[in-house]
Amino acid sequence: MDILILGAAGMVGRKLAEALLDTGRLGEGEIARLTLFDVVPSDLQSRGAVAVETRAGDIADPATVQALVAQRPDVIFHLAAIVSGEAEADFDKGYRINLDGTRLLFEAIRAQPDYRPRVVYTSSIAVFGAPFAEPITDDFVPAPMTSYGTQKLIGELLLNDYTRRGIFDGIGIRLPTIVVRPGKPNKAASGFFSGIIREPLAGVEAVLPVEDDVRHWVASPAAATGFLLHAATMDLAPLGARRCLTMPGLSISVAEMIAALREVAGDDVAALIRREPDATIRGIVAGWPRDFAPDRALAAGFTADASFQDIIRAHIRDTAAGG
Amino acid sequence: MDILILGAAGMVGRKLAEALLDTGRLGEGEIARLTLFDVVPSDLQSRGAVAVETRAGDIADPATVQALVAQRPDVIFHLAAIVSGEAEADFDKGYRINLDGTRLLFEAIRAQPDYRPRVVYTSSIAVFGAPFAEPITDDFVPAPMTSYGTQKLIGELLLNDYTRRGIFDGIGIRLPTIVVRPGKPNKAASGFFSGIIREPLAGVEAVLPVEDDVRHWVASPAAATGFLLHAATMDLAPLGARRCLTMPGLSISVAEMIAALREVAGDDVAALIRREPDATIRGIVAGWPRDFAPDRALAAGFTADASFQDIIRAHIRDTAAGG
Numbered sequence: 001m002d003i004l005i006l007g008a009a010g011m012v013g014r015k016l017a018e019a020l021l022d023t024g025r026l027g028e029g030e031i032a033r034l035t036l037f038d039v040v041p042s043d044l045q046s047r048g049a050v051a052v053e054t055r056a057g058d059i060a061d062p063a064t065v066q067a068l069v070a071q072r073p074d075v076i077f078h079l080a081a082i083v084s085g086e087a088e089a090d091f092d093k094g095y096r097i098n099l100d101g102t103r104l105l106f107e108a109i110r111a112q113p114d115y116r117p118r119v120v121y122t123s124s125i126a127v128f129g130a131p132f133a134e135p136i137t138d139d140f141v142p143a144p145m146t147s148y149g150t151q152k153l154i155g156e157l158l159l160n161d162y163t164r165r166g167i168f169d170g171i172g173i174r175l176p177t178i179v180v181r182p183g184k185p186n187k188a189a190s191g192f193f194s195g196i197i198r199e200p201l202a203g204v205e206a207v208l209p210v211e212d213d214v215r216h217w218v219a220s221p222a223a224a225t226g227f228l229l230h231a232a233t234m235d236l237a238p239l240g241a242r243r244c245l246t247m248p249g250l251s252i253s254v255a256e257m258i259a260a261l262r263e264v265a266g267d268d269v270a271a272l273i274r275r276e277p278d279a280t281i282r283g284i285v286a287g288w289p290r291d292f293a294p295d296r297a298l299a300a301g302f303t304a305d306a307s308f309q310d311i312i313r314a315h316i317r318d319t320a321a322g323g
Numbered sequence: 324m325d326i327l328i329l330g331a332a333g334m335v336g337r338k339l340a341e342a343l344l345d346t347g348r349l350g351e352g353e354i355a356r357l358t359l360f361d362v363v364p365s366d367l368q369s370r371g372a373v374a375v376e377t378r379a380g381d382i383a384d385p386a387t388v389q390a391l392v393a394q395r396p397d398v399i400f401h402l403a404a405i406v407s408g409e410a411e412a413d414f415d416k417g418y419r420i421n422l423d424g425t426r427l428l429f430e431a432i433r434a435q436p437d438y439r440p441r442v443v444y445t446s447s448i449a450v451f452g453a454p455f456a457e458p459i460t461d462d463f464v465p466a467p468m469t470s471y472g473t474q475k476l477i478g479e480l481l482l483n484d485y486t487r488r489g490i491f492d493g494i495g496i497r498l499p500t501i502v503v504r505p506g507k508p509n510k511a512a513s514g515f516f517s518g519i520i521r522e523p524l525a526g527v528e529a530v531l532p533v534e535d536d537v538r539h540w541v542a543s544p545a546a547a548t549g550f551l552l553h554a555a556t557m558d559l560a561p562l563g564a565r566r567c568l569t570m571p572g573l574s575i576s577v578a579e580m581i582a583a584l585r586e587v588a589g590d591d592v593a594a595l596i597r598r599e600p601d602a603t604i605r606g607i608v609a610g611w612p613r614d615f616a617p618d619r620a621l622a623a624g625f626t627a628d629a630s631f632q633d634i635i636r637a638h639i640r641d642t643a644a645g646g
């Protein structure tokens with residue numbers, strides 16, 4: 001099997017690549033080649049029978065994307081994107097990378113004769129915008145409130161149409177907000193959801209800019225990897241023409257997150273969370289979805305994290321393993 | 324006032340242009356210039372104080388669109404499109420005209436400094452795909468089953484995002500199937516809805532390829548013109564961020580259409596409808612929406628035709644007036 005990951009140096013892409021290298025398999029297939037593409041070169045090495053090929057480049061460059069697809073990978077994971085805040089700050093860049101990049105990829109696949117790969121596309125719950133139903137069902141209208149959400153949703157529509165046309169066999173998975181995001185704090189407005197767990201566990205104070213009753217839809221990095229692997233191997237025919245699914249997650253309030261942290265790591269750790277309300281962040285978060293009923297994804301065999309306590313414990317294990 | 328119509332030589336565009344020329348006004352404003360753009364040159368002439376400027380060109384050509392927008396019209400009606408059947412038969416052409424053309428228009432507006440026109444975009448109920456709720460409410464997920472529907476829906480999403488960004492003041496109106504379409508029969512799968520009225524009224528036999536209980540969502544050409552004029556002049560602020568609305572129509576079965584024809588024009592005319600079931604057309608039509616609850620549009624002051632009898636009578640008047 002020949003596998004391509006676009007956005008392989010990102011948080012989710014890296015976890016996915018490691019999972020593939022750990023087993024050397026995807027479903028029933030043995031992986032011969034794993035191509036890791038990103039603007040930032042990936043530092044993962046070949047392992048066992050899997051030859052890792054690293055390519056650095058821009059997904060918005062047609063020749064670059066055509067060359068990647070010319071290898072005719074069996075499975076393409078498309079994770080390359082700039083995130084919400086950046087797409088909002090830089091209109092051109094967001095449309096160029098998130099929309100044009102996606103379309104270039106799909107067009108490069110169409111240009112290959114007799115080729116119909118599996119394409120797994122990471123969409124986002126940012127395709128939904130207020131006012132929300134609660135919970136948000138699979139029939140609820142996506143109405144994005146950001147350019148990022150708009151671009152992700154357009155990618156979904158293209159994926160559905162290219163799939164319907166038989167150009168590839170596509171599936172789009174709308175990821176919940178991934179918590180606990182490892183590494184340094186980033187500037188995403190959602191950053192505090194990870195920060196209030198990650199920083200205290202590292203003995204560092206964390207700022208909580210919203211009220212304790214704020215509720216959101218989250219999944220762990222491991223759950224995201226699980227979604228991607230399942231999406232790459234499952235039978236897609238039962239999904240029919242609607243190939244984009246909201247992934248299962250946990251609907252959890254900040255208060256419940258903090259209680260889980262206290263339970264897993266103790267009062268002293270939880271005490272490192274400092275409340276410092278920020279009206280701007282509170283305003284942004286007020287426009288985010290709180291709860292979903294992801295029935296189609298559950299019926300298709302996608303599984304959420306068991307509990308937020310488990311998410312915290314997995315983060316502690318990963319951090320210890322990572323050094 | 325300076326007004327631009329893209330797709331001005333089409334069925335709806337022509338009716339709109341005539342309505343604007345008839346009154347010389349749009350809402351409170353007097354029209355000074357009306358620019359009619361289409362690949363097919365329009366043959367309408369200046370009238371009264373309105374200077375008509377005719378431009379022939381391709382909406383998918385950036386320089387052409389930039390030149391149109393450089394006139395900085397106050398209101399832009401964007402109706403240029405290739406229809407469902409053609410967009411399905413020619414993948415590249417559909418995406419080029421319906422998607423790229425729309426984006427080029429929006430980008431040309433963005434490139435103009437200190438400019439924020441009203442943009443009225445004609446979307447379609449083809450943004451919805453089976454399985455449907457019945458009636459389809461404003462919160463129901465659009466899931467197109469054709470490339471045309473996909474392209475129209477992407478246009479809606481871009482319109483919402485460009486509007487949210489303050490680039491223009493946009494509104495998208497999802498037109499029902501327009502019945503009675505004047506002129507020659509066309510090859511659209513929906514053509515028979517107009518054909519079974521138009522041909523018998525002209526003393527010509529019409530073929531009905533589906534069962535009498537087939538139900539669909541229709542509006543007259545005059546109603547479509549009314550929607551466009553209202554969309555161009557209404558206050559859009561109350562719509563918030565969701566600027567695309569399903570237009571009101573009549574949910575009517577073929578049997579009810581034929582009964583209305585019999586009532587208005589008599590048994591002999593209705594007898595000119597010949598039943599000749601066509602499995603292909605029946606299959607296509609089975610995937611079409613049957614009924615809507617267009618509450619947002621009704622609340623925003625859009626009004627549907629009073630009855631199908633009235634639609635038939637208006638068609639008879641128009642045909643007589645047209646010669």
Ligand SMILES: NC(=O)c1ccc[n+]([C@@H]2O[C@H](COP(=O)([O-])OP(=O)(O)OC[C@H]3O[C@@H](n4cnc5c(N)ncnc54)[C@H](O)[C@@H]3O)[C@@H](O)[C@H]2O)c1
Nearest residue numbers: 007009010011012039058059079080081122124175177178
């Ligand atoms: N992390 C989340 O909470 C979350 C939630 C919903 C959806 N998603 C989506 O899941 C995917 C992965 O998320 P992540 O958290 O790993 O994001 P990330 O930002 O960590 O990774 C995205 C990767 O894409 C790469 N990239 C950006 N521009 C590129 C370009 N022009 N050419 C090639 N590569 C480019 C970046 O370098 C980065 O490594 C993204 O598509 C993201 O939008 C993430």
Ligand SMILES: NC(=O)c1ccc[n+]([C@@H]2O[C@H](COP(=O)([O-])OP(=O)(O)OC[C@H]3O[C@@H](n4cnc5c(N)ncnc54)[C@H](O)[C@@H]3O)[C@@H](O)[C@H]2O)c1
Nearest residue numbers: 330332333334335362381382402403404445447498500501
């Ligand atoms: N008629 C309907 O039942 C219906 C229903 C829903 C939506 N709509 C939409 O309403 C709009 C008007 O519909 P209509 O019935 O008048 O369609 P139409 O086909 O009669 O008119 C569309 C016009 O666009 C022009 N056009 C096509 N390609 C072009 C290009 N590259 N550059 C410039 N102009 C180009 C055509 O020449 C044509 O005159 C269209 O956008 C259509 O998709 C129509």
